[in-house]
Amino acid sequence: MRRLLITGAAGQLGQVMRKRLAPLAKTIRLADLAPLDHPEQNEETMACDLSDAAAVHEMVSGCDGIVHLGGVSVERPFNQIVGGNIVGLYNLYEAARAHGRPRIVFASSNHTIGYYPQTERLGPDAPFRPDGLYGVSKCFGEALARMYFDKFGQETALVRIGSCAPEPINYRMLSTWLSHDDFAAMVKAIFRAPTLGCPVIWGSSANDAGWWDNSHLGWLGWKPKENAEPYRARIATHTPKPASSDPMVRFQGGGFVDNPIFKE
Ligand code: NAI
Ligand code: 15L
Numbered sequence: 001m002r003r004l005l006i007t008g009a010a011g012q013l014g015q016v017m018r019k020r021l022a023p024l025a026k027t028i029r030l031a032d033l034a035p036l037d038h039p040e041q042n043e044e045t046m047a048c049d050l051s052d053a054a055a056v057h058e059m060v061s062g063c064d065g066i067v068h069l070g071g072v073s074v075e076r077p078f079n080q081i082v083g084g085n086i087v088g089l090y091n092l093y094e095a096a097r098a099h100g101r102p103r104i105v106f107a108s109s110n111h112t113i114g115y116y117p118q119t120e121r122l123g124p125d126a127p128f129r130p131d132g133l134y135g136v137s138k139c140f141g142e143a144l145a146r147m148y149f150d151k152f153g154q155e156t157a158l159v160r161i162g163s164c165a166p167e168p169i170n171y172r173m174l175s176t177w178l179s180h181d182d183f184a185a186m187v188k189a190i191f192r193a194p195t196l197g198c199p200v201i202w203g204s205s206a207n208d209a210g211w212w213d214n215s216h217l218g219w220l221g222w223k224p225k226e227n228a229e230p231y232r233a234r235i236a237t238h239t240p241k242p243a244s245s246d247p248m249v250r251f252q253g254g255g256f257v258d259n260p261i262f263k264e
Pocket of ligand 2: 073074109111164176253
């Protein structure tokens with residue numbers, strides 16, 4: 001690619017991915033509402049609020065691919081979620097439609113299905129069971145992406161990320177962990193694929209205790225390499241085992257199911 005856009009580039013995953021994805025494009029365009037670190041030689045930065053349609057059009061213009069990490073990433077009052085995750089998604093897809101339909105990696109979330117019990121194994125067609133307004137906003141994003149694919153051929157990978165972190169630090173993450181390297185390898189495979197469509201991709205490493213079935217993705221050529229299991233002993237040493245009634249060991253979305261509907 002000539003130019004790859006990473007939104008939410010100032011965030012946790014943005015900071016990790018900007019270096020790992022550098023080989024994908026001559027120029028990496030980093031965009032965020034929050035201040036961005038000084039750009040490297042292969043990078044350019046752009047301040048952009050996703051809720052501002054004109055700014056989003058400018059951000060997307062000239063890009064051949066988009067890794068969309070921007071937006072509210074945890075449970076918040078609805079009026080805080082709506083700008084980035086609802087209006088922002090619409091702005092992004094309208095801008096992509098106007099600028100040659102660059103392939104999009106959409107950072108969706110396990111919180112689209114958070115109310116499933118941890119005893120269930122899920123494939124890509126499991127109905128949504130969001131565990132809060134944040135999860136609902138990601139369901140909206142997935143539905144919007146799907147509609148733009150069916151109507152306009154806009155390709156998107158709907159990546160339902162579990163817990164993308166340097167290492168798993170609690171019992172739930174033995175199932176949900178996605179290593180940074182596995183995430184970067186997935187994104188590279190998504191951009192390498194000759195055709196993509198609009199698949200759901202479960203964003204987890206090859207965890208022995210995983211809940212999600214990616215067997216529909218043989219064509220993608222992505223095989224996660226890491227596994228949370230070797231961290232089990234360390235977690236057992238440092239973390240008391242939660243009671244069987246604790247949402248952290250009952251629901252796939254963990255503690256998010258306990259969130260109230262936050263008000264401003
Ligand atoms: P983060 O909260 O650290 O980063 C999100 C970034 O988006 C922030 O830098 C923020 O300034 C920016 N942002 C928020 N509202 C914006 C707006 N209106 N306009 C422009 N930028 C805005 O989140 P993190 O952990 O880096 O996650 C990245 C993406 O991946 C998020 O969309 C999140 O929902 C998703 N995700 C992350 C998971 C994880 O384990 N880190 C798990 C599941 C999904
Ligand atoms: C998410 O969707 C959040 O963005 C992230 O901060 C974690 O809470 C993650 O899910 C998780 O479920 O561990």
